[in-house]
Amino acid sequence: MPRYPRHGYTDRLNTSIAELRGDHLAAVANRAAEVGAGLGERLTVAGLSLGAILAGLLAHSRGDVQRAVLIAPMLGLKPLPGPALNAMSAAAKALPNFYMWWSNDLKDSLGPAYGYPRFATHAYAALFDCGRQLVRAARKEPPRAKSIAVITNAGEPRLDNRFTYRLVESWRRHxxxxxxxxxxxxxxxxxxxxxPGNAAQRTDHVYPVVTRLIEGA
Structure with a gap:
C-alpha cells in the first residue's frame, strides 16, 4: 500500500500537499505495480476514490495486471457536468493555490488524526488530471489488464456515478x-x-463484497 506523494505528514496543516501533481501520482502507482509484480505470480491492484483512478490507469496501461478493482472512483462531482468540471479543474491548476476546510465548523479539529483537515486546490486539480487521463485513454483503446471490477455506491454523497458508468461503457465497447x-x-x-475507523462504516456488509471482487471469485 504505497503512500501518496505529499501525504502522511504529522503536521496536518502542512503546505506540501499543494505541490502534488498528476504525474507524481501516476509515477508512484507505476512504481508500486512494478514492486508488486516482482513479489509474486499474480498482480492485483485496487484503490478507493483517487486510488481507484490510479488502479484504472494501471489497468489500462499494464498487461501484467491480472485484476484491477476500482472502488468509488472520483471521476466526477455532483452536480457538475463534465465540461464544467474540466473548466474548474483547469482554473484550479492555473490560479494560485488556496486551501479550504473540509468542515468550516470543525476546521483543524476534524478527524481522523491521519487525515488533513483542509484540501489544496492544486491537489484537487492533480486528482482530476489523472481522472481525465483515464477517461480519454479508455475512449481510445482497450485496457491491458486481464480483468477489471468496478464498485460504485448508489448513495454517494459527493460523486456523480455517471462518470464511472461511462468509463465502464468505454472499456466494454473495446x-x-x-x-x-x-x-x-x-x-x-x-x-x-x-x-474501519469510520463511525458510520458497515464493514461487515462491505468487506465480503470487496474481498470477493478483489479475489475475482
Missing part, C-alpha cells in the same frame, strides 16, 4: 472484461466505504 457491483442507496454508505 471488448474488455469489466465486472460491476453497486451498493444500493438503502445501504446508506459513506464515500469511504472501506475505512
Amino acid at each position: 471488448g474488455a472484461d469489466v465486472e460491476t457491483f453497486e451498493f444500493p442507496a438503502a445501504d446508506r454508505l459513506t464515500h469511504d466505504l472501506i475505512d
Whole structure:
C-alpha cells in the first residue's frame, strides 16, 4: 500500500500537499505495480476514490495486471457536468493555490488524526488530471489488464456515478472484461466505504463484497 506523494505528514496543516501533481501520482502507482509484480505470480491492484483512478490507469496501461478493482472512483462531482468540471479543474491548476476546510465548523479539529483537515486546490486539480487521463485513454483503446471490477455506491454523497458508468461503457465497447457491483442507496454508505475507523462504516456488509471482487471469485 504505497503512500501518496505529499501525504502522511504529522503536521496536518502542512503546505506540501499543494505541490502534488498528476504525474507524481501516476509515477508512484507505476512504481508500486512494478514492486508488486516482482513479489509474486499474480498482480492485483485496487484503490478507493483517487486510488481507484490510479488502479484504472494501471489497468489500462499494464498487461501484467491480472485484476484491477476500482472502488468509488472520483471521476466526477455532483452536480457538475463534465465540461464544467474540466473548466474548474483547469482554473484550479492555473490560479494560485488556496486551501479550504473540509468542515468550516470543525476546521483543524476534524478527524481522523491521519487525515488533513483542509484540501489544496492544486491537489484537487492533480486528482482530476489523472481522472481525465483515464477517461480519454479508455475512449481510445482497450485496457491491458486481464480483468477489471468496478464498485460504485448508489448513495454517494459527493460523486456523480455517471462518470464511472461511462468509463465502464468505454472499456466494454473495446471488448474488455469489466465486472460491476453497486451498493444500493438503502445501504446508506459513506464515500469511504472501506475505512474501519469510520463511525458510520458497515464493514461487515462491505468487506465480503470487496474481498470477493478483489479475489475475482
